[in-house]
Structures are given as structure tokens and as C-alpha cells.
Amino acid sequence: MKKSDSGGSSAPRAEELRKEIDHHSYRYHVLDDPEVADAEYDALMGELIALEEANPSLVVPESPTQRIGAPPSGLFDPVEHPTRMMSLDNCFSLEELLAWGARVEKGIGLPDSYVTELKMDGVAVNLVYRDGRLDTGATRGDGRTGEDITSNLKTIASIPLRLRGEPLTVLEVRGEVFMPLRDFAKVNEGLEERGERLFSNPRNAAAGSLRQKDPKVTSQRNLALIIHGVGRAEGVRFRTHSEALEAVRGWGLRTNSENRRLADLDEVYRFCSHWAEHRHDVDYEIDGIVTKVDSIAQQDELGFTSKAPRWAIAYKFPPEERTTHLNDIQVHIGRTGAATPFARLEPVFVGGVTVSTATLHNEDEVARKDVRIGDTVIVRRAGDVIPEVVGPVPSLRTGDERLFSMPKTCPSCGSDIVRPEGESVARCVGIDCPSQRIERIFHFAARGGMDIEGLGYQTIYALITKGFLEDPGDIYSLSKDQLLELEGFAEKSASNLSEGIEKSKKRPLANLLIALSIFHVGSAAAEELAAEAGSLERLQEMSYEDLVAMEGIGPVIAASAITFFSQERNIEVLDKLRRAGVNTKGERRDRSGPLEGQTFVLTGSLEHYSRQEAQAAIENRGGRVTSSVSKKTGYVVAGESPGSKLDKAESLGIEILDEAAFEELLGS
Ligand SMILES: [Zn+2]
Structure with a gap:
């Protein structure tokens, strides 16, 4: 490719492309009203990338190609906000909200109008634009100083790198970064497949994604930003808050289309009670309504207390709780044998879904909450996707309730359930526990592991029951006749599954390592082990010392891997996989150099x-x-x-x- 230092005649075209891409990005991410098909957008982006690659001097920081440009950083530098980010006073009932309104009206008379905004349950951030270009983005921190997360924020498509219209020398805006619910579900699905810890709610997911050291990870998380305030706007004087939000929208930033400008407290009250009932109508978590006095002059008149402005209040929705009957407490055996108690409930509608089971975490938790079988219990689903039992309603007890105790033996295999001294988790220690076996084979075949299409939970269960499957190694010797014996399997589905199994033999070594369910070995550790060892065979030979010498492999993972590879039964399974032709080789990291072998x-x-x-x-x-x-x-x-x-x-x-x-x- 021909390189030119100055960019020459390509410069105007690059600028044109940037403008066009910014425009379509704005239509899509801010207005939710795209003008062009995705393919057309991709074509423009492709042209710009090619142009910039050929002429590196054309690359400017605000180019849409630079959203994921920054390398991973270990630490986030502190950054001082130009103006302080105040927190708001909360109230927890509509009565308190009306009392706040009464104080406002006593202070300044009837306000011209109020503005009500959905209170996003996300992560508060502050953005500073200088001369129309995104300069810094930071977390709220203590309100004066936050952490510099500019590189990560730049990956969020609804944050323009360059503002529209006449640029101000300084514009400071604040808002809330959040993860839409559908993306939250997707992220957790991915984590589950890889056997990693799930985010308990969308807010944690947004916070965790924003604090990724590698902006690439953030970019894959589909975060969004909604602006709800202006900190500093050099040279502009707004008369009202709603006017400021309108200007923010004009600059190309996203505001919430559900915001309303309302005439009086009656309307505010109706708005709040409406949303308390309809909080699940939007595709993101909201936990309340923020009400502000609209007129900036009236805001100034009301002023601040030491902690918060007097002209705004956050009404927090009551957490969603319902009572229901706890029919039983059962124990789920996971793939590592962990025995987790959970509640079987009389189905109840809470937090937008029907709930019939809820986690009780562990034995101590059941005792601490004094939850008994037969109790009427309070079930909560506040932001959390996993519903939980808050506690019993003791006044409704009849005397027939029973205390729960962790079963001594596994409901699935009859082996002992053992809880080591000082640990909160009890485990089934059976080597041939069907529950663990199902979970492990399921994990083996899951997308993060061997990715065997068509080998789901039901099929695994059926194969185990028929005696065709004892361990993951047996998957590769399943015959078509055996598959055809399964209920619901026909020629077509059997050959599809056979094909899926065959295809999985080529999976990379790291995925095989994830699939094996080595305790504590998640995707990052598996990648490292694969790259360092280069083959399963070599990994099996490695000593504890070899393992802890690897980046990111600590004593816990190393010890767990050593234990895993020293079990005769596991070695048998690995041999079975090898004999079946499953790939056990990987690309070994280059270790050559003057200190090789030292x-x-x-x-x-x-x-x-x-x-x-x-x-x-x-x-x-x-x-x-x-x-x-x-x-x-x-x-x-x-x-x-x-x-x-x-x-x-x-x-x-x-x-x-x-x-x-x-x-x-x-x-x-
Ligand atoms: Zn068991």
C-alpha cells in the first residue's frame, strides 16, 4: 500500500467520512432513529479505517476509529472534576416527596415548573469536552475527584467523541452509564458458559465493565450513557434545566426521552406513582424518580444544604417484595460438588417475573435468616436477577414449620456431604456423583468449552440414564445407534449431534482446559496454561513450580491443577480424549532468547x-x-x-x- 506522510488529498475525504459516521452513529445511538442500514454504516467505517491505515497522519483522537485504540492500563488516574458532583437527598415515600415540595414552595413560592427524570440504576460519570472534543471522562468518586476512565468511556457508542454544532471551550456534563437489560442477560450468559462468576445485577455489570483494564472488553459490553445534568458550559447561560437538557441533546448527547417538564406537584405525584408501577416497562433498571425545580434562578434562590441541593430530590421506589409460601428447601449439587440450598416457593410474581425458586446461598444463611420449611416468606427481586428470600414472616407460623439442615448425604449419589472446618460451602465428595457428572459434562460441551452443538442438559441426562455416558471422554465413542435410542432423536438430529461432536475435536487447547472443569481454572487461566505449556501432555508433566511461575497462575490454581492431573480417573479420561482424536496441542508462547532455559x-x-x-x-x-x-x-x-x-x-x-x-x- 502506498504511504503518504501528510495524508495529502485523502484528508478532506477522511474528515467527510468522520462527519458522516458521527452523524449516523448519532441517529442510531442517540435518536434511536437510524437513516442507513448497518451494512452501509460498516462500509463507511471500513473506508475510513483503510484510509487511516494508509495515511497514519490522518488519525485524530476523535476519529470514530479510535474508540478502542487505547492499550490496557493497570491503574486509573485520579482526575478532579471542574465542578463538584453533588449527591441528591433521597426520600422513600410519596408523602416525603410531597413534604419536600411543600418546603420548596414555602421557600420560593410556586415554581414555574418541575422536571422529572427516571433515576437510572447505573454508574455516575462526568464528561469534559474541550473545544467540542471529548477530553476526559471520569467516575464520580467522592464528587470532587474521580477516576480517569476516558479510554473505556470512548468505547461507548452513545458518547460522541466530537460534539455537534458550535463548540464551547469547556462543556462538562454528567450522566449515568448503564447496561440495557437484554445486554445484561447476554453478558451473563457468556460468563456462565465460560464458567465465570456472574454479575448479580445490571449496575454491577456496568461498573465492572467500565473498570476493565482493557477497553476492548468494555467495548464488547454494549454500555450506554444518558446525560442528566450540565456541570459547566463556558459562555452559555441556561434559564431552565429543561433548556440545558435540550441543548445537551443538540450537542449530540443522549438524554432520557421519558423526562417530563411538569406544571405542579400533583403532576409530579402522578408521574412518580405511574413509574413505581411501570418500572419494568423500560429496557434498563430504574430505582426511582428524580424531581428538580426547572428554573435555574429559582434553583439558585433555594441553594444547597451542606450535602445536597435543596431544589432536587430522588424518590426511591420501594424494593419489590412479595410474600409467598416456602414449600421446601432443597439442595442443588453443582459441578464441583458444592451443595447450595434453595427455596421451592409457591409461584409468585415479583419484579416483573414469576418466581418459583430462590437461592438461599448456604447453610449459615438459612440459619441466620431463620427461614423454615413451611414458612410464609418475603421474596425480593430488587435489581437482582436471582431472586432471594429476605426472611420469614414469623407471625404467620402455625407451629408445623421445620428447620432445615444440610443433608448428610448427597441426594443424587448418596456420598457424604462434607463441610470443611472454616468454610461456608458444603460439598458432595462422591467421585461418581450423577449430579456433578451432568453439570460437568454440560460444562464440557458448553460454548466456552468444547462447544458441542445439540448436546444439551436433557440429552446428557438421557445418555447418563441409559448408561452411555460416564465421563466427557465417552462423548467421543457414542454411536449413532445409541443416539437413536434416545427419545425424540431421529436420523437427522442424531447425525447433527455426531457432526457437532466430531467438530469439537478441533477446539483450541484453552477451550479444552476450560471444558475439563479444573477447579479455579477459568478462561484467563486456561489461556495462560495453554500458551505456556503448548500441549496437554506437557501441562500434565509440569510441576507446581512450573505452574506458579506463569503470569496470573497463583498457588491456588497451581495446586488445583496439580491435584486434577494427578487423579488416575482424570488421566483415564484425558487418555480417552486423546485416543478419540481430540486436539491437545496449542500454540506455545515463544520462549527463545539469551536466557532460554534459565x-x-x-x-x-x-x-x-x-x-x-x-x-x-x-x-x-x-x-x-x-x-x-x-x-x-x-x-x-x-x-x-x-x-x-x-x-x-x-x-x-x-x-x-x-x-x-x-x-x-x-x-x-
Ligand atoms: Zn453426589
Whole structure:
């Protein structure tokens, strides 16, 4: 491709494309009213990317191609907000809301109007635009200083990198970043498939996604931003809050279309009671209504208390709770054997869904809440997708209620359920527990693992019941005749499943490692193990020392992997997989370099290197860093105030390097 330094005649076209893309992005993400099909948008973006790649000098920070440009950062720098972000006073009933209104009207007489806004249950952020370009985006923090999350915010499509219209020298706006409910469900599905911890509600998901060290992850989370206030707008004087929001919309930022300008408290009251009943009509979580006095002059007249403005109040919806009958407390055995008590409820409609089971977390929780079988219980679903039992209604007890105790044996396999001293989780210890087996095979075949299409829960259950499946290794010796024996299976579905099984043999090593359900090994650890070991065979041979030397593999994961690979039964399963032709090889990370084959131990602190930097310097040259000294250790690098590792190295006669010698070795 021809490169040109100045960009030359491509510059006007790039600017044109940026404008066009910004415009369509605004129509789509802010107005929710796209003018062009996705494919057309993609074509414009493709042209701009190609143009910028050919002429790197054309790339400007506000280009739509730069939304995911920033590299991962370890820490978020503190950033001071131009104007303080106040919090609002809360009230928890409509009576209190009316009392607030009465205070306002006593203070300034009847306000010209009120503005009511849906209170998004998200993460508060502050954006600063300078000369129309996004300069910084930060979390709220303590209201004066937040954390700089600009790179992550730039990935959110409803945040323009460049404002529309005449640019102000400084514009500061605040709003709420949130995750739409449909995206929340999708994110959790993905996490579940990978065997990772789920987000308990959309707000946690938004916060977790915003604080990702890698903006790429944030960009995949489909966050959105709604602006609800202006901090500073250099050179502009608004008469009303609603006028400010209108201007914000004109600049290309998204505001909430459900906001209303209302004449009096009666209307405010009706608005609030309407939304308390209809909070699930929108595709995001709201937890209340914010009411503000619209006129800025009247706001100024009312002023502030020490904590909050007098001209605004947040009415918080009551959490959604219903009472129902607790029919039974049962125990679910997960794939690691964890026995989790859960409530079987008389179905009840709460928080927009019908709930018939609710988690009770663990044995201690049941005791702490004093929930008994047969109780009338309060069930809550406040933001949380997983409903929970808040507690019993003791006044409704008849005396027939029974206390729950963790069963001594597994309901599925009859093995002991054991709860180790000091742990909150009880586990079934049976090696052949059908419940664990179903969960593990299901996990093995799930999308994050071997991704075997057509091998769902029902089919696995049926195959186990027929005696065709004992462990994941058996999947690959299932015959078509066996599949045809299953209820609901015909020629077509059987051959589809066979095909899916065959295809899964080519899955990457990391996915195979995820699929194996090695305790504590999630996707990140699996990727690391695969890249370092390069093959399942090599991984099986690795020592604890080898494992903890890897980035991101701590003692817990290492010990768990060692235990896993030392079980005869597991080795059998792995052999079965290998014999069936399942891929056990991966791309091994390149370890060649001048320090290849050398093992280092670091102790004490170095002047010019952090621990991570020293480790990276060694690894980049092909060496390895382990955590403890043994005869196999090549060098011990000793900095200021070294620990007992130095003594051990001396006693074993291992070469010890001070910082200068270490640097010399790196340089050679
Ligand atoms: Zn069991």
C-alpha cells in the first residue's frame, strides 16, 4: 500500500467520512432513529479505517476509529472534576416527596415548573469536552475527584467523541452509564458458559465493565450513557434545566426521552406513582424518580444544604417484595460438588417475573435468616436477577414449620456431604456423583468449552440414564445407534449431534482446559496454561513450580491443577480424549532468547525495576521466574532487604546477582 506522510488529498475525504459516521452513529445511538442500514454504516467505517491505515497522519483522537485504540492500563488516574458532583437527598415515600415540595414552595413560592427524570440504576460519570472534543471522562468518586476512565468511556457508542454544532471551550456534563437489560442477560450468559462468576445485577455489570483494564472488553459490553445534568458550559447561560437538557441533546448527547417538564406537584405525584408501577416497562433498571425545580434562578434562590441541593430530590421506589409460601428447601449439587440450598416457593410474581425458586446461598444463611420449611416468606427481586428470600414472616407460623439442615448425604449419589472446618460451602465428595457428572459434562460441551452443538442438559441426562455416558471422554465413542435410542432423536438430529461432536475435536487447547472443569481454572487461566505449556501432555508433566511461575497462575490454581492431573480417573479420561482424536496441542508462547532455559528467583526490591518489570525483562529474553529457590534455580536476583530466599540460595551455592549484575546480564 502506498504511504503518504501528510495524508495529502485523502484528508478532506477522511474528515467527510468522520462527519458522516458521527452523524449516523448519532441517529442510531442517540435518536434511536437510524437513516442507513448497518451494512452501509460498516462500509463507511471500513473506508475510513483503510484510509487511516494508509495515511497514519490522518488519525485524530476523535476519529470514530479510535474508540478502542487505547492499550490496557493497570491503574486509573485520579482526575478532579471542574465542578463538584453533588449527591441528591433521597426520600422513600410519596408523602416525603410531597413534604419536600411543600418546603420548596414555602421557600420560593410556586415554581414555574418541575422536571422529572427516571433515576437510572447505573454508574455516575462526568464528561469534559474541550473545544467540542471529548477530553476526559471520569467516575464520580467522592464528587470532587474521580477516576480517569476516558479510554473505556470512548468505547461507548452513545458518547460522541466530537460534539455537534458550535463548540464551547469547556462543556462538562454528567450522566449515568448503564447496561440495557437484554445486554445484561447476554453478558451473563457468556460468563456462565465460560464458567465465570456472574454479575448479580445490571449496575454491577456496568461498573465492572467500565473498570476493565482493557477497553476492548468494555467495548464488547454494549454500555450506554444518558446525560442528566450540565456541570459547566463556558459562555452559555441556561434559564431552565429543561433548556440545558435540550441543548445537551443538540450537542449530540443522549438524554432520557421519558423526562417530563411538569406544571405542579400533583403532576409530579402522578408521574412518580405511574413509574413505581411501570418500572419494568423500560429496557434498563430504574430505582426511582428524580424531581428538580426547572428554573435555574429559582434553583439558585433555594441553594444547597451542606450535602445536597435543596431544589432536587430522588424518590426511591420501594424494593419489590412479595410474600409467598416456602414449600421446601432443597439442595442443588453443582459441578464441583458444592451443595447450595434453595427455596421451592409457591409461584409468585415479583419484579416483573414469576418466581418459583430462590437461592438461599448456604447453610449459615438459612440459619441466620431463620427461614423454615413451611414458612410464609418475603421474596425480593430488587435489581437482582436471582431472586432471594429476605426472611420469614414469623407471625404467620402455625407451629408445623421445620428447620432445615444440610443433608448428610448427597441426594443424587448418596456420598457424604462434607463441610470443611472454616468454610461456608458444603460439598458432595462422591467421585461418581450423577449430579456433578451432568453439570460437568454440560460444562464440557458448553460454548466456552468444547462447544458441542445439540448436546444439551436433557440429552446428557438421557445418555447418563441409559448408561452411555460416564465421563466427557465417552462423548467421543457414542454411536449413532445409541443416539437413536434416545427419545425424540431421529436420523437427522442424531447425525447433527455426531457432526457437532466430531467438530469439537478441533477446539483450541484453552477451550479444552476450560471444558475439563479444573477447579479455579477459568478462561484467563486456561489461556495462560495453554500458551505456556503448548500441549496437554506437557501441562500434565509440569510441576507446581512450573505452574506458579506463569503470569496470573497463583498457588491456588497451581495446586488445583496439580491435584486434577494427578487423579488416575482424570488421566483415564484425558487418555480417552486423546485416543478419540481430540486436539491437545496449542500454540506455545515463544520462549527463545539469551536466557532460554534459565530459572530466576527474585527477592527484595530493585531500584530500577518493579517486580513485574523484572519478571517481564527475564521472560522477554526467554528465561523463567519461579517463586522459590531450589537446586534447579539458576540465579537469585537480590535487591534491597532480601528475604530468606537469599539465605537458601547461599546454602545451595546458587549464583546471586545484585541489581547491577542483573542489568549487565540482561544487557549481554
Ligand atoms: Zn453426589
